[in-house]
Amino acid sequence: MGNRQSKLSQEELNQLQKDTHFDKKELQQWYKGFLKDCPSGMLTKEEFQKIYKQFFPFGDPTSFADYVFNVFDSDKSGSIDFKEFICALSVTSRGKMEDKLDWAFQLYDIDGDGEISYNEMLQIVEAIYKMVGLPLFLAVHMHRLTRFKVGSMVKLPADEDTPEKRVRKIFKMMDKDENGSLDMAEFKEGSKRDETIVSALSLYDGLV
Incomplete structure (x- = not known):
């Protein structure tokens, strides 16, 4: 999904609706915001750190952002595409307890x-x-x-x-x-x- 298309295809939308807890409208909104922050369609570790720094201006979130990035980056490519991003967000924000625990275990199991x-x-x-x-x-x-x-x-x-x-x-x-x-x-x-x-x-x- 790193080809910078302005909208998700119907096929991609259908698949992501199956893979996540988000509906069609939410997925389109998240994708629009993702491309706004990452015009290349790929989120780098440095960009990921910057997001955390906006929310933690009085601390140093660099190390923690690195650990979280590594879990988001499921294919270990060194960058996060929209599918990896939205699937991880789906688990952490709306997933069942067992799914959240599996995800958290990955975070701690460095x-x-x-x-x-x-x-x-x-x-x-x-x-x-x-x-x-x-x-x-x-x-x-x-x-x-x-x-x-x-x-x-x-x-x-x-x-x-x-x-x-x-x-x-x-x-x-x-x-x-x-x-x-x-x-x-x-x-x-x-x-x-x-x-x-x-x-x-x-x-x-x-x-x-």
């Missing part, structure tokens, strides 16, 4: 080996803290209302005031076999008990 190591989760959580200057659960629920000007008003819980403490807390809850990594089952079970892991996906809805 090397794609099917398990989330302590260090992988730490990298993601560090990127989130660096981006918003708040722990994940506060960022999720407060960012749209406050525009991130709440740092001085929030006292972080003692067991979550650093990325390391946050990740230790998550692993203590999720890593049932205590082997230092989370498989899909452990991640899904733990995420269902800690809503902040899943509600973080709401960050992507509206950032793209």
Whole structure:
């Protein structure tokens, strides 16, 4: 879909309606906006970072945007076409819980080996803290209302005031076999008990 056509073909529309939770009108509107921001029809990592910087002017979202970009870029081509963009947006904004958990697992499983190591989760959580200057659960629920000007008003819980403490807390809850990594089952079970892991996906809805 990188051929810069001004409108989606009927065939493309039909397929995307099957592949996403968006209707025909929504898909056309998203495509129009996508081409406005990306006239080439392809979204680069640098352009993706710029989008995040608009929403997080008081932090550094570069690293987190890179991790999210890598999940959006499903064919690992180094750029995101409209199909990849809208399919990822569909999952994160309107997908079923199981689909959101699958998507989130890909985000945390940086090397794609099917398990989330302590260090992988730490990298993601560090990127989130660096981006918003708040722990994940506060960022999720407060960012749209406050525009991130709440740092001085929030006292972080003692067991979550650093990325390391946050990740230790998550692993203590999720890593049932205590082997230092989370498989899909452990991640899904733990995420269902800690809503902040899943509600973080709401960050992507509206950032793209």
